[in-house]
Structure formats: structure tokens, C-alpha cells
Amino acid sequence: MSILVGKKAPMFTTKAVVDGDKIVEDFSLEQYIGEKHVVFFFYPADFTFVCPTEIIAFQNKIAEFEKRNVAVVGCSVDSEFSHWKWLQIEQSDGGIKGVKYPLVADASNSIAENYGVLAGEYDYNENGEIIFKGQPAAYRGLFLIDKEGVVRHQVVNDMPLGRSVDETLRMVDALQFHERHGEVCPADWHEGEKAIIETQDSIASYLSN
Structure with missing residues (x-):
């Protein structure tokens, strides 16, 4: 696992769902540089059990983050379409409807890999073919990024352990x-x-x- 504290947060441009129902093509954390602190957190997968408790808990406290001028951004290795679908389902039915902060799509696993939270790694088999060893999902990593884009705090939990x-x-x-x-x-x-x-x-x- 990478220790990113004191280093520039890895930047990216990818698809995301914002405001609970809008898919954007070119979401990036760079929009917050010079403007806001960022809490950027990873969760393993959509349509799971511990993950919605965390995602909804952040939404329930979103006013506390906003009054501190902090942007909250979530990320998993699911597609933007999976995020969108989950966001349309009522919380009483296992969905996360009502969550308004951005959920980033990392279908390539590259963002989780760059942040050091991918639960597995790419390797080669005996035929020289690229294979993935482990689970292609993210650990529960959380990164507090300052206005200069520098990581000032990080914590990583195993998948069963909510934050x-x-x-x-x-x-x-x-x-x-x-x-x-x-x-x-x-x-x-x-x-x-x-x-x-x-x-x-x-x-x-x-x-x-």
C-alpha cells in the first residue's frame, strides 16, 4: 500500500454521477484545487451491505462538511451506470437514493491502484498474459486532501470494517x-x-x- 501523506494526490479525469442523477464525462478533483479541501473515499462495490451505511452516513453529515468548505467525493470500481442505478433505488430497498455528492466511476481500477487501495494486483501468467490476482475492488481508503492538492491524512480499512x-x-x-x-x-x-x-x-x- 502506498503512503500518500505529504504527497500530491493522484489526479484523474473520469466519469462520475453528481447530484444523484447526472452522469458527467470529465469529473476531476482538480476542480477543487485552490478552492476546497476534499475528503476522497473509496468503497469496495455498489449494491453491497457495509458500503451504503458509509455512503449514506457521509450524506447525512454533508452540511457539516459544506460549512467547513470541504467537498466529499466517493469512488468504487463500478461503472457510472451502476452508480446511477443504485442512486435511483430507495434506501429502504437497499439503495442510496438521496446521496448528492459525486460518485466516481473507476471501472479500469486505475484510480484505486494509483491511491494504493486496490485489493489485488496485475501480473503475468506462464503464457505471458496479463492476469489479475486478488479481488478487483478497493479497500475502504479515505484521503483528506488540502487546497494545494496534497494528501494530509489517510486511513485504509479492510472491506468488512466501516469507517x-x-x-x-x-x-x-x-x-x-x-x-x-x-x-x-x-x-x-x-x-x-x-x-x-x-x-x-x-x-x-x-x-x-
Whole structure:
């Protein structure tokens, strides 16, 4: 798995479904550079079980991300048509209708591969033919990208393990606080709590309280 923290996020142009029902041909994260922070997350597949709980949980908190000027973007190795179909199905019937943030189509697996979350790899068989070993789906990777296009936080879960949207918001708050004030955020820091100025004295003072 690649460690992308501190590096430029891999860019791409691909198809996506936006606003819950519109297929666009040339979606790219580059549109957010200089404008917004981005939470870019991968999920294994459409029409599954854990994935809709995460996708809908992000939608339920989308106002919290928007007030922080953060774009939320989801991605799986499914086609744009699969995304669109799932978005038309009521949540009570196993669908994700009502989700409005973009869902990116990565049918070639290239985006997941570039982000280091593809659950498998391409190889050659004894005849020299390209084959895929493993599962052609994405682990539950999440990347917090700043306005300069640099990855500042990443977390990757195995497929059975759902993520915490509240923890994602906490990391957004920590990054934006650091960007505004230059102070660093200790363990379990939340907005409004004391942070640390990076000197030995300030760290010792914080730990003694």
C-alpha cells in the first residue's frame, strides 16, 4: 500500500454521477484545487451491505462538511451506470437514493491502484498474459486532501470494517485549525480544545495538565 501523506494526490479525469442523477464525462478533483479541501473515499462495490451505511452516513453529515468548505467525493470500481442505478433505488430497498455528492466511476481500477487501495494486483501468467490476482475492488481508503492538492491524512480499512464519519470531521477540524493557527493538535483533539505550540516547554506544560 502506498503512503500518500505529504504527497500530491493522484489526479484523474473520469466519469462520475453528481447530484444523484447526472452522469458527467470529465469529473476531476482538480476542480477543487485552490478552492476546497476534499475528503476522497473509496468503497469496495455498489449494491453491497457495509458500503451504503458509509455512503449514506457521509450524506447525512454533508452540511457539516459544506460549512467547513470541504467537498466529499466517493469512488468504487463500478461503472457510472451502476452508480446511477443504485442512486435511483430507495434506501429502504437497499439503495442510496438521496446521496448528492459525486460518485466516481473507476471501472479500469486505475484510480484505486494509483491511491494504493486496490485489493489485488496485475501480473503475468506462464503464457505471458496479463492476469489479475486478488479481488478487483478497493479497500475502504479515505484521503483528506488540502487546497494545494496534497494528501494530509489517510486511513485504509479492510472491506468488512466501516469507517467513522465523525472521525473524518475531527481530522478536517484538526487540519483546518493547524492551517489557521500553526498550532498542532494532540491526541483526541476536538474543536475548541487546547492545542500545542511546538516547543519543548509547551509540550511539557500540556502533558503536565
